[in-house]
Amino acid sequence: MSDDKQLDEIASLNTLDQLRKAIDQVDGKIHNLLNYRARLAERVAEVKLAELKAETGEADLSKVMFYRPEREAQVLQKVIDRNTGPLPDKTVAHLFREIMSACLALEKPMEVAYLGPEGTFTQAAAMKHFGHGVIAMPQPEIANVFAQVESGQCNYGVVPVENSTEGMVNHTLDNFIDSPLKICGEVALRIELHLLVCEGASAQTVKTICAHRQALAQCRQWLDNNWPGVERLAVSSNAEAARMAKDDPTIAAVAGDIAAEKYGLMKLASSIEDLANNTTRFLIIGREDVPAGGNDKTSLIISAHNKPGALLHLLTPFEQAGISLTRIDTRPSRTQNWAYLFFVEFEGHQQEPRVKAVLDNLIEQSVMLKVLGSYPAAVL
Numbered sequence: 281m282s283d284d285k286q287l288d289e290i291a292s293l294n295t296l297d298q299l300r301k302a303i304d305q306v307d308g309k310i311h312n313l314l315n316y317r318a319r320l321a322e323r324v325a326e327v328k329l330a331e332l333k334a335e336t337g338e339a340d341l342s343k344v345m346f347y348r349p350e351r352e353a354q355v356l357q358k359v360i361d362r363n364t365g366p367l368p369d370k371t372v373a374h375l376f377r378e379i380m381s382a383c384l385a386l387e388k389p390m391e392v393a394y395l396g397p398e399g400t401f402t403q404a405a406a407m408k409h410f411g412h413g414v415i416a417m418p419q420p421e422i423a424n425v426f427a428q429v430e431s432g433q434c435n436y437g438v439v440p441v442e443n444s445t446e447g448m449v450n451h452t453l454d455n456f457i458d459s460p461l462k463i464c465g466e467v468a469l470r471i472e473l474h475l476l477v478c479e480g481a482s483a484q485t486v487k488t489i490c491a492h493r494q495a496l497a498q499c500r501q502w503l504d505n506n507w508p509g510v511e512r513l514a515v516s517s518n519a520e521a522a523r524m525a526k527d528d529p530t531i532a533a534v535a536g537d538i539a540a541e542k543y544g545l546m547k548l549a550s551s552i553e554d555l556a557n558n559t560t561r562f563l564i565i566g567r568e569d570v571p572a573g574g575n576d577k578t579s580l581i582i583s584a585h586n587k588p589g590a591l592l593h594l595l596t597p598f599e600q601a602g603i604s605l606t607r608i609d610t611r612p613s614r615t616q617n618w619a620y621l622f623f624v625e626f627e628g629h630q631q632e633p634r635v636k637a638v639l640d641n642l643i644e645q646s647v648m649l650k651v652l653g654s655y656p657a658a659v660l
């Protein structure tokens with residue numbers, strides 16, 4: 281039905297009863313279509329298995345790539361492109377995110393490791409990226425997330441990589457150096473941090489402020505101004521800080537809403553992060569390469585020879601090919617041979633000829649080059 285016809289029909293309905301009957305009818309149609317879509321996804325799973333069998337002669341379910349990040353990004357982009365409202369783009373995209381998540385769970389339930397415990401922003405990022413159809417498995421450290429995916433115990437992992445206030449998450453970058461895993465997606469999350477205490481606690485009872493060191497850094501100025509001289513303790517995650525504050529009125533945790541809810545904490549102060557637009561970017565890690573989807577990014581680690589102008593030489597091929605860099609960062613090298621180690625991110629997929637040409641050029645100039653993966657740019 282065209283938009284105009286829909287509007288005319290809606291305008292002709294004048295009673296609550298008429299409108300609710302119309303809503304019931306639409307719900308029936310949506311419901312029917314949802315299950316139709318779900319059956320198509322089930323059939324997709326059968327076809328994927330049959331294709332693997334035809335290609336390799338084996339029908340090993342663990343080798344089938346049920347999750348297709350490039351296709352999911354395309355589906356979500358189409359949702360946004362065709363949306364005419366009144367529902368906002370973000371809302372319809374989130375609805376379709378959950379529909380696809382449920383369909384994927386029918387194909388095969390995915391196990392996703394994330395930096396836990398429950399209640400971390402990384403868990404929120406995992407849900408934003410995969411929807412609620414996955415089985416989320418909290419891990420104590422970033423290294424455990426990598427290990428769970430490398431060993432095959434989990435299908436994918438979610439790790440924080442960069443914060444708009446504090447820069448790169450070095451643990452994650454260091455883990456990539458030795459890991460065979462590939463980046464297969466990215467997700468950005470707006471981070472709001474609060475000062476949380478248990479019931480009965482107050483500004484007078486608090487002796488220590490606990491949080492992950494990144495969160496403490498993101499609120500440094502606010503804490504300096506409002507809580508000068510009070511001890512700050514870096515712990516393994518904000519959720520862990522919230523867990524510690526739950527039964528101890530001498531501890532205040534810096535953490536987000538999910539942790540506050542999970543541990544039943546009160547807000548002594550809200551939104552205490554120093555920068556208004558505090559965002560953390562997370563990466564999805566997996567064992568397979570992701571095919572090109574049309575709007576991709578590529579991440580790599582590269583080490584340059586220790587001579588003047590080395591970085592400039594590494595970057596010139598990107599400029600010549602007209603490829604935009606989205607990030608460049610340095611880490612201290614961990615072997616004596618490497619003078620510099622750079623993490624570079626740029627627009628494009630490693631299968632594109634222009635990107636391939638740049639990578640060939642870089643291999644010649646660098647001491648070491650490791651492509652961490654090409655993956656769809658975040659849509660949500």
Ligand SMILES: O=C(O)C(=O)C[C@]1(C(=O)O)C=C[C@@H](O)C=C1
Pocket residue numbers: 321324325346347348349351352355379380381383384387
């Ligand atoms: O197109 C596919 O490959 C599917 O498996 C279908 C579908 C979907 O529901 O649209 C589900 C899971 C994939 O990650 C991508 C898309």
